[in-house]
Amino acid sequence: MKLKIFTTLLVAAALALPLAASAGAYELNVPSLTYRTGPYAPNGIPFANGYADYWNLLNERDGGIEGIKINLFECETAYNTQQGVECYENTKGQNGGSLIYQPLSTGITYQLIPKVTEDNIPLFSMGYGRTSAANGKVFPWIFNFPATYWDGATAIMQYVADREGGMDKLKGKKVALVYHNSAYGKEPIRTLEVMAAKYGFELQLLPVDHPGQEQKATWLQVRKDRPDWVLLWGWGVMNQVAIKEAASVRYPMDHFVGIWWSASENDVLPAGDEANGYLAATVHAAGAGFPLHQDIFKFLYDKGKGAGERERVGEVLYNRGVLAAMWTAEAMRNAMKIHKTKEITPAMLRDGFETLKVDEKRLAELGLKGFTYGIEITCANHSGPGKAAIQQWDAKAKQWNIISKFYDRMDEITGPLIEEDSAGFAKESNITPRSCG
Amino acid sequence: MGDFTFFLETTISGLMTGVMYSLVALGFVLIFKASGIFNFAQGVMCLFAALTLVGLMEKFGLPAWLAIIATIGVMIVLAWLIERFVLQYMVSQSPIILFMATIGLAYVLEGVGDLMWGSDVKLLDIGLPQGASDWMLDNFNIYVEKLELVAGVVAAAMVAVLAVFFQKTRIGRALRAVADDHQAALSVGISLRTIWVIVWSVAGIVALVTGIMWGSKSGVQFSLSLIALKALPVLILGGFTSIPGAIVGGLIIGVGEKWAEIYVGSLVGGAIENWFAYVLALMFLLVRPQGLFGEKIIERV
Structure with a gap:
């Protein structure tokens, strides 16, 4: 009998050994909430590929971050809010706990904000999500740098004003907003309303229902009313149809x-030559001409380890995925530095984000000189500098060219709105804003 | 632009959009009429057909006409496969079972299409005219999309061919017999399996035409399968068994939703056309529960 117990214990111990060993090897767990299927897959795929390639490059080229390997795993959301929340619930505890969430969906972000706040996991909604999360005093776990939708709206309107000859020339102009009829598409409305009241332009709102394959009624109205400018807040097939209809x-x-x-x-x-001259805001450059991209080719695609197709490296959404991963990786590095440990927790990573500084010099070191602008995040300001430039599509060369300076956000417009909206959230969620003294 | 011109333009655009909806609805009607199955996979079949067409043109460099013929071939093989592996086991099952099977089919086709051709947005250019008709714009200041004019002609031609097929040919009569009662049709010697292959092939070809029209408009991508949603109010309104119903229903829904969006939507915040189409369809149901052209089914107890 004793022998039997002894043998059982021995077998159990032998089985437990590899488990213990694997549990001991700390890795940086990075879940990637992707949408490689569903109607928004054409946008989800390049972003997910850029995101994956950057993390894999760090593993292949540098052996991870400060010697710690990154464990990247994907969960499919199909851009569906409910599936996104399920992904979060299923992965947050996986492999000893996830460090960061980036759902690439404003709808999912809204649902995850209370959840990550309760679970103490940082959420980085880069250039999307809830705009007022810019207020770090109310949203300590949410980051939405480098710019919010409201920043984007003020940047676009500044560009429009430049073209018209000054902010005072906006008076009497008509600006139409064609938007995805969802949490995402509705985000800029408040800012534009405040600006319309302040500068005296007329704002026409034209919502388009998901998925936006049929927009005839919208464009008939544009044709009839002939607004001086049309702004587009679309996603997926809605963008292609809008540009064609325009x-x-x-x-x-x-x-x-x-x-x-x-x-x-x-x-x-899809609109071919007719799309020539179309304008859009951006926070980074397009193209694969940066030294970092050469590393991606060398360490991943040349060895058959790329996440997507070689010729699509450098597309706009691919580069955005790279950017999201780069800033997160830098926040991890920062967290390791300030907490003097390589085994960081989600809470430590949050601190890493909150004191993150990636300036032009660091961008050059990363092989991304001129790719985007420098950022500095603080306890109170989670949305960064909020700059955006305007790029223009050259249909012949099939490329985007940045044609304006990077406009600063108009703090006098967005500041009070962020205060008001975040204060409302704090009140309804019973949050006492922290001090950032 | 004058109010009347704008009204006229809205109406014409509505009619044109309606034709595009009718094309989708036609595929549903065909299969329902000939086999009593509500084919949930019809939208995905449009996507699958368009994906195959673009795939053949892009990957194998086939000219458009050859690629279209090859795609028709693929749709016929697909119809045979569906009959061989799904439908033949379901003879005389209740309609809900058949309906469930088509839901499964929709997901399988979506997955296979994705696996074979990827989920990127693909350009579909088989030489159809694009953009507004300059002639109409310059002479009458009315905006009409050239592609939709072509769709109108194609839909009219298709309806004519289908009407002759159903009314005048032996196979057409057999199809109608099968739709009425599987068992009775079998008992008079109609081969249910052949009929099913034929009708699914025809629906596949209609799906290809629909896929080409919608795909030329917005690029071929996954969201093409969602246009099936646009066909539902058309079917409710026009009746599930009537080809003229699909056409007239499409036109009414097309015009109705455009009027609603432009004249009512602007007062209530907009984006009402999607659900307004259903309101319109339901209003018709109050008056004619079987749909505009649907058959009144009298069951004797």
Whole structure:
């Protein structure tokens, strides 16, 4: 009998050994909430590939971050809010706990905000999500740098004003907003309303229902009312149809400006030459001409380890995935430095984000000189500098060119709105804003 | 632009969009009429057909006409496969079982299409005219999409061919017999399996035409399968068994939703056309529960 117990214990111990060993090897767990299927897959795929390639590059080239390997795993959301929440619940405890969430969906972000706040996991909604999460005093776990939708709206309107000859020239102009009828598409409305009241332009709101395959009624109204400018807050097939319809009703492309999510190659290519001159806001450059991309080719694609197709490296949404991963990786490095440990927790990573500084010098070291602008995040400001430039589509060369300076956000417009919206959230969620003294 | 011109333009655009909806609804009607199955997979079949067409053109460099013929071939093989592996086991099952099977089929086709051709947005250019008709714009200041004019002609031609097929041919009569009662049709010597292959092939070809029209408009991508949603109010309104019903229903829904969006939507915040289409369809149901052209089914007890 004793022998039997002894043998059982021995077998159990032998079985437990590899488990113990694997549990001991700390890895940086990075879940990637992707949508490689469903109607928004054409946008989800390049982003997910850029995101994956950056993490894999760090593993292949540098052996991880400060010698710690990254464990990247994907969960499919199909851009469906419910599936996104399920992904979060299923992966948050996986492999000893996930460090960060980036759902690439404003709808999912809204649902995850209370959850990550309770579970103490940082959420980085880069250039999307809830705009007022910019207020770090109310949203300590949410980061939405480098710019929010409200920043984007003020940047676009500054560009429009430049073209018209000054902010005072906006008076009496008509600006139409064609938007995805969802949490995402509705985000800029408040900012634009405040600006319309302040600068005296007329704002026309034209919602388009998901998925946006049929927009005839919208564009008939644009044709009839002939707004001076049309802004586009679309996603997926809605962008392609909008650009085609705009061309059909002969709306001038150089007065048609999209937000950065309405500005990928997918959106303009189906319209062919007619999309030439279409404008869109952006926070980073397109193309694969940066030294970092050469590393991606060398360490991943040359060895058959790339996440996507070689010729699509450098597309707008691919580069956005790279950018999201790069800033997160830098936040991890920062967290390791300030907490003097390589085995960081989600809470430590949050601190890493909150004191993150990636300046031009560091961008150059990373092989991304001129790719984007420098950022500095603080306890109170989670949205960063909020700059955006305008890029224009060249249909002949099939490429985007940045044609304006990077506009600063208009703090006098967005500041009070963020205060008001975040204070409302704090009140309804019973949160006492922390001090960032 | 004058109010009347705008009204006219809205109406014409509505009619044109309606034709595009009718094309989708036609595929549903065909299969329902000939086999009593509500084919949930019809939208995905449009996507699958368009994906195959673009795939053949892009990957194998086939000219458009050859690729279209090859795609028709693929749709016929698909119809045979569906009959061989799904439908033949379901003879005389209740309609809900058959309906469930088509839901499964929709997901399988979606997955296979994705696996074979990827989920990127693909350009579909088989030489159809694009953009607004300059002639109409310059002479009458009315905006009409050229592609939709072509769709109108194609839909009219298709309806004519289908009407002759159903009314005048032996196979057409057999199809109608099968739709009425599987067992009775079998008992008079009609081969249910052949009929099913034929009708699914025809629906596959209709799906290809629909896929080409919608795909030329917005690029071929996954969301093409969602256009099936646009066909549902058309079917409710036009009746599930009537080809003219699909056409007239499409036109009414097309015009109705555009009027609603432009004249009512602007007062209530917009984006009402999607659900307004159903309101319109349900209003018709109050008056004619079987749909505009649907058959009144009298069951004797």
